[in-house]
Amino acid sequence: MKADMQTKCLAIIRDTLKDSPHAGLTDDELLRTEVKSLRLDSLAKMEMILNIEDALHIMMDEVEISNADHLQDIVNLVTHRSTEKV
C-alpha cells in the first residue's frame, strides 16, 4: 500500500519534471533532490500537489508541504496522509 502510494506520487512528480533537467534521474536520486533546486514557480508546485491529491484522494497540509526540503519529504507526507486516511 505504502509502496504503491510512493510509486504513484513519484510518477506525478516525474510528470511535473518531464521537461526539466531532473527528468533523467533515478528514483533514488529524485527522492534526494532538494525541492528548491527544481526551480518550480508556485503555480507549478501547486499543480503538482493538486495532481497528487486528485490521484490519491487526499488533502495535503499546505504548511507541511511548504516546509518539505526534499522530494523524499513530500513523498513521506503523502504516504503518511494516505495511510492516515485508510
Place this chain on the structure above:
Amino acid sequence: MPVSRVFDVLRVKLALFILQLSIFSNRAHDHDTVFRAAWALSKRLGFLFNAFSSSGNPWGYEVRQVVYLRLLRLLHRQKPGYIPKVTVVNEDVFAHMARSKSPTIIVTVHSPTDTVISRILEDRGIKSSLLAANPQTVGERAALLGCRGQLDFIAQTENTLLQIRRDLRRNRVVHLCIDFREDNSASPALFMSSAVFRISELMTLNIVFLDTRITADGCISVYTHVHDTAETTGPDGIASAFVHWLKTTHGHTRDWTIVSNNPLR
C-alpha cells in the same frame, strides 16, 4: 540621465518643496485643514506634477494617485496623524464578506493606494492576508493610508499559491495585486497574471475585483465588483473580465497582457 528627465525631477522636487511650505505654514491647524490646503495647492501645481506622466512612473499610475501618496508622506513627516478619508462604494460587498463563510479573494492592480484594502477589511473586522514582494514598504504605505493593525503577509516564494489556498481554507480574505512588470525592465509592458484564479477551479470562491480612485477633493474611493465565474471560462477568462472591468468602468488606459504563468513566483 537625459536632460528631459532632469527637468522632470526638478519640476517634481520644486512642487514637493512648495507643498512642504504649505504644510509648514498651516501646521497650527487641524489635520483636515492642513490636508485640504495642501491638496488644493497640489492641483494648482499640476503643471509641475505632470512630470510623473512621462517619467519616474513605470507602472503608468494615474498622476493624481502618485501626488496623493507623496502628499501623505510629506504630511506624515511634518504633521503625523492624518487619517485619509475613504469612501466605499458597494459597502454591501464587504458586509457580505464579513458574514460569509465562503473563501474570498480580492484582486486589484498596483497603485499608490492599493493597500487601503487592508484598512477597509480591518475596519470591518474581516481577517485578511495580503501578498507582498516587499512587506516593509507595503506596511509603511498601509500605515500612511490609515491601517493601524499588524498585516499578515504572504511571501512571494514557490509556495505562494499553496499559502493562499491555506489562508482561504482558514476563511481569511486574501487580497493581492495580480498585475506585474518585468524586473529592472525599461519596457513599459504590463502583464496580468491569471495564476491565482486557478484556485477558483478547486474550491468555491468569491472573487472580488477592486479598484481605488482619488476624488477631486482628495478622498479615496473604493470600487468593487463581485465576479460571477459562470460568466467566464477558466483563469484567463476571469483575468480578461477583470481587465475589461477596469477599462470600461474605471477608464484605465493601461494595457495589460494576460499571462497564465505566475510572476508572483
